[in-house]
Amino acid sequence: MFGIFGSPDAAGMTYYGLHSMQHRGQEGCGIVTADDSGRLCCIKGEGLVHEVFDESRISRLKGSMAIGHVRYATTGAGVIENVQPFMFRHGTGDFALAHNGNLVNYAQLRSRLESTGSLFQTSSDSEILAHLIKKVPDRRKQPRIYSLIEALQQIEGAFAFLVMTSNRIYACRDSNGLRPLSLGLLQNGGYVVASETCVFDVIGATFLRDVEPGEIVTIDRHGLRSNFFCEKCRHAMCAMEYVYFSRPDSDIEGRNVHSYRKESGKLLFDEAPADADIVVGVPDSSLSAAMGYAEASGLPYEMGLIKSKYVGRTFIAPSQELRDKGVRMKLSAVKSVVKDKRVVLIDDSIVRGTTSMRIVRMLREAGASQVHVRIASAPLRFPCFYGVDIKSREELISAHHPVEEVRAMIGADSLCFLSEDGMKAAGCLSDLCLACFDGKYPTALHGANNKIIKRSLCAEL
Ligand code: AMP
Numbered sequence: 290m291f292g293i294f295g296s297p298d299a300a301g302m303t304y305y306g307l308h309s310m311q312h313r314g315q316e317g318c319g320i321v322t323a324d325d326s327g328r329l330c331c332i333k334g335e336g337l338v339h340e341v342f343d344e345s346r347i348s349r350l351k352g353s354m355a356i357g358h359v360r361y362a363t364t365g366a367g368v369i370e371n372v373q374p375f376m377f378r379h380g381t382g383d384f385a386l387a388h389n390g391n392l393v394n395y396a397q398l399r400s401r402l403e404s405t406g407s408l409f410q411t412s413s414d415s416e417i418l419a420h421l422i423k424k425v426p427d428r429r430k431q432p433r434i435y436s437l438i439e440a441l442q443q444i445e446g447a448f449a450f451l452v453m454t455s456n457r458i459y460a461c462r463d464s465n466g467l468r469p470l471s472l473g474l475l476q477n478g479g480y481v482v483a484s485e486t487c488v489f490d491v492i493g494a495t496f497l498r499d500v501e502p503g504e505i506v507t508i509d510r511h512g513l514r515s516n517f518f519c520e521k522c523r524h525a526m527c528a529m530e531y532v533y534f535s536r537p538d539s540d541i542e543g544r545n546v547h548s549y550r551k552e553s554g555k556l557l558f559d560e561a562p563a564d565a566d567i568v569v570g571v572p573d574s575s576l577s578a579a580m581g582y583a584e585a586s587g588l589p590y591e592m593g594l595i596k597s598k599y600v601g602r603t604f605i606a607p608s609q610e611l612r613d614k615g616v617r618m619k620l621s622a623v624k625s626v627v628k629d630k631r632v633v634l635i636d637d638s639i640v641r642g643t644t645s646m647r648i649v650r651m652l653r654e655a656g657a658s659q660v661h662v663r664i665a666s667a668p669l670r671f672p673c674f675y676g677v678d679i680k681s682r683e684e685l686i687s688a689h690h691p692v693e694e695v696r697a698m699i700g701a702d703s704l705c706f707l708s709e710d711g712m713k714a715a716g717c718l719s720d721l722c723l724a725c726f727d728g729k730y731p732t733a734l735h736g737a738n739n740k741i742i743k744r745s746l747c748a749e750l
């Protein structure tokens with residue numbers, strides 16, 4: 290998610306911003322700009338940023354202000370209607386919004402709104418915010434931000450939202466700070482806001498600060514202003530942002546992602562050393578942890594696996610069948626490196642176990658004499674309701690099998706996971722959400738019939 294205010298080439302900058310966050314979603318993308326008369330213009334499509342946008346499309350998006358989004362579907366089908374940003378024409382002024390995360394009380398809010406006449410254009414949870422903003426009674430004398438505050442107070446879950454009107458951008462983060470959102474300064478004095486700080490280097494901006502949990506930052510010609518929409522806020526950043534999702538050159542809440550992963554690799558060695566000859570990481574997200582493990586163990590860090598640059602992230606492909614094909618296309622073992630070697634294989638996580646199973650087999654076929662698997666995070670045992678594609682317990686191998694059984698299933702000589710304490714100790718400066726590891730969800734969850742499932746019961750989901 291990306292927003293920019295005060296740039297002569299807002300659409301072009303948004304293109305580069307989205308491009309550098311392509312790893313966050315590959316299903317679709319879009320850009321909305323506001324021109325000098327305040328009219329919003331939107332172009333979006335299914336596919337990668339460079340497939341959806343070319344120079345002629347970018348040149349049609351006029352104005353010095355824009356928001357953009359890359360889509361990674363967790364709620365709502367992967368169809369064009371659900372590609373963001375969503376743009377709305379309204380008598381009180383056009384507006385657009387983009388959302389990163391997932392709302393846990395979406396179904397309840399949607400049925401309430403539909404029963405009072407709202408017509409939804411999409412099956413995405415993100416659209417709900419627009420309806421809630423416009424349902425707030427229009428109290429003419431009160432600043433517009435109050436509609437946004439009242440709307441945000443009704444939604445629960447994980448969200449970073451960008452809302453753009455004809456003359457300003459609002460950047461908001463949920464009260465647990467589950468999803469990242471950072472502010473940057475352009476050389477010309479304009480502002481950017483992005484899900485990941487790696488974007489700032491790409492477009493020549495400097496990091497200013499993170500949007501705080503529960504905060505709405507208003508960006509307009511007066512500069513930045515801050516409001517809070519809730520009183521009880523805490524930091525519970527998604528641990529998977531550090532473990533897997535974000536780019537290594539991004540900083541999340543003051544902690545660089547590569548450094549976090551490297552430290553987690555060192556701690557993994559402390560917790561689970563292996564008698565081996567070389568350390569091999571699964572490219573790309575595990576390489577930093579593999580470096581840390583190698584450094585701590587004194588074993589050589591080797592390039593035992595090569596990844597094709599031209600295949601997207603396996604996981605984001607929608608079906609298991611496509612995922613299976615993806616894994617085969619994506620990785621190859623380097624025979625001359627692994628032959629007759631006892632390999633420590635480092636991966637960032639085990640979800641279904643498919644990747645580890647395949648890679649262990651691949652390494653053995655390439656001649657490795659032993660394969661010791663070390664995972665730089667704890668066993669994933671619970672679903673994520675906050676916008677990361679870990680949908681159900683059924684698909685999580687560690688939800689149903691103890692470590693020794695998982696080891697046997699993936700065919701490794703040994704298998705160890707980093708502990709939850711190790712994950713915390715890897716040096717995040719704030720608390721983490723570890724709900725998919727420990728079942729302790731930072732928000733209430735809503736089950737069928739509007740029943741709230743209490744957090745303490747979540748371990749039994
Ligand atoms: P699996 O093959 O199902 O065990 O998936 C494990 C691989 O998926 C690991 O190598 C991770 O890098 C990657 N991964 C972990 N979590 C996610 C996620 N939420 N979305 C996409 N990929 C993931």
Ligand code: SF4
Binds near residue numbers: 528726
């Ligand atoms: Fe991240 Fe897991 Fe929490 Fe979801 S449940 S927000 S993936 S740590």
